[in-house]
Amino acid sequence: MTDTTLTGTAAGAIELTDAERQADLDTHQLRRLVGLVDYDDAKDPFPVTGWDAIVFVVGNATQAAHYYMSAWGMTLEAYSGPENGNRDHKAFVLRSGSIRFVLKGGVDPDSPLLDHQRRHGDGVVDIALEVPDVDRCIEHARRSGATVVQEPEDLTDEHGTVRIGAIATYGETRHTLIDRSRYTGPYLPGYVARTSTFAKREGAPKRLFQALDHIVGNVELGKMDEWVAFYNKVMGFVNMAEFIGDDIATDYSALMSKVVANGNHRVKFPLNEPAVAKKKSQIDEYLEFYRGPGAQHLALATNDILRTVDELRANGVEFLATPDSYYEDPELRARIGQVRAPIEELQSRGILVDRDEDGYLLQIFTRPLGDRPTVFFELIERHGSLGFGKGNFKALFEALEREQDIRGNL
Numbered sequence: 001m002t003d004t005t006l007t008g009t010a011a012g013a014i015e016l017t018d019a020e021r022q023a024d025l026d027t028h029q030l031r032r033l034v035g036l037v038d039y040d041d042a043k044d045p046f047p048v049t050g051w052d053a054i055v056f057v058v059g060n061a062t063q064a065a066h067y068y069m070s071a072w073g074m075t076l077e078a079y080s081g082p083e084n085g086n087r088d089h090k091a092f093v094l095r096s097g098s099i100r101f102v103l104k105g106g107v108d109p110d111s112p113l114l115d116h117q118r119r120h121g122d123g124v125v126d127i128a129l130e131v132p133d134v135d136r137c138i139e140h141a142r143r144s145g146a147t148v149v150q151e152p153e154d155l156t157d158e159h160g161t162v163r164i165g166a167i168a169t170y171g172e173t174r175h176t177l178i179d180r181s182r183y184t185g186p187y188l189p190g191y192v193a194r195t196s197t198f199a200k201r202e203g204a205p206k207r208l209f210q211a212l213d214h215i216v217g218n219v220e221l222g223k224m225d226e227w228v229a230f231y232n233k234v235m236g237f238v239n240m241a242e243f244i245g246d247d248i249a250t251d252y253s254a255l256m257s258k259v260v261a262n263g264n265h266r267v268k269f270p271l272n273e274p275a276v277a278k279k280k281s282q283i284d285e286y287l288e289f290y291r292g293p294g295a296q297h298l299a300l301a302t303n304d305i306l307r308t309v310d311e312l313r314a315n316g317v318e319f320l321a322t323p324d325s326y327y328e329d330p331e332l333r334a335r336i337g338q339v340r341a342p343i344e345e346l347q348s349r350g351i352l353v354d355r356d357e358d359g360y361l362l363q364i365f366t367r368p369l370g371d372r373p374t375v376f377f378e379l380i381e382r383h384g385s386l387g388f389g390k391g392n393f394k395a396l397f398e399a400l401e402r403e404q405d406i407r408g409n410l
């Protein structure tokens with residue numbers, strides 16, 4: 001090993017983001033947690049450092065903020081609303097580990113956020129990404145045919161300046177691109193630091209998840225390859241090893257899925273489209289109730305999925321049920337081999353296991369978070385595997401379909 005590697009200055013070596021440093025994460029943990037890889041972005045036309053924030057529009061941000069604190073263990077750190085001059089909406093900025101959620105709800109009855117919520121229900125409106133050079137990204141995106149929805153501009157307050165711009169992606173979702181290297185405020189100009197009086201239960205863990213692993217987008221039939229091409233061409237994302245060409249089908253419903261990722265793999269986007277089958281695909285159900293394409297699930301990375309699931313259940317979060325037959329299947333037992341917890345411990349919590357040539361992963365999916373059968377969360381604990389649980393898709397889809405059937409939408 002050379003001195004260069006020891007000091008971590010080799011081209012392409014992973015650099016921690018400020019958020020990761022503040023969350024006490026290190027590169028070793030991040031390689032395991034979210035499959036981070038070394039990457040030299042010198043020649044990348046659209047270099048992306050990582051996630052900046054996931055912005056949700058919800059029907060009642062005041063109460064949603066409480067839910068994300070009380071059920072999901074997140075911490076309130078910033079706020080914007082009528083009290084500090086924003087008469088249109090309230091916005092609560094919450095954090096867990098290196099990831100930030102922003103929850104927005106309309107205050108002014110004429111707020112465009114209320115129109116968005118009326119049409120789509122609660123959902124993700126912006127998958128904001130941290131980039132070192134906003135102008136370079138926006139210019140490349142424009143030349144590659146993307147729709148620029150916000151031209152690059154500086155936003156300044158007493159904490160400094162952020163450079164910000166945005167491009168459109170599927171449906172009414174956007175990617176805001178942010179360079180916050182000259183900014184020390186709690187979130188963005190227009191926001192003030194804010195904490196909550198909500199007190200965690202005695203003995204509760206510091207946080208229930210450390211980072212964001214991936215966000216899945218659902219798009220219309222025949223559109224998946226177009227969006228894969230968009231991420232390849234406009235944003236320089238690469239196709240990941242788990243690039244599923246075949247239909248993922250159960251007896252009733254089917255879908256197609258492909259995965260793209262940025263150079264360092266911090267940002268991973270599986271993209272799904274419905275496939276034709278005997279009954280309505282779960283993707284069709286989403287598209288119907290979200291009124292178009294949108295973000296389907298966010299995978300939250302945890303380093304202790306057993307404890308996280310126990311805490312979340314105690315806080316009232318509901319998960320999809322996994323049938324006992326899943327754990328009793330000799331083929332599954334042979335395929336997954338030895339994992340860090342006895343299978344009975346996984347079974348009692350409904351946690352799924354998948355293994356590939358690089359290692360294994362543990363995962364579980366919540367029921368829909370809001371009133372519509374659209375957005376949900378996944379919890380994922382990676383042990384070497386860089387996959388997305390392909391081996392579990394059939395078991396997962398059968399569980400989803402049982403619930404879809406109960407809702408009368410299968």
Ligand SMILES: [Fe+2]
Nearest residue numbers: 216299378388
């Ligand atoms: Fe996932």
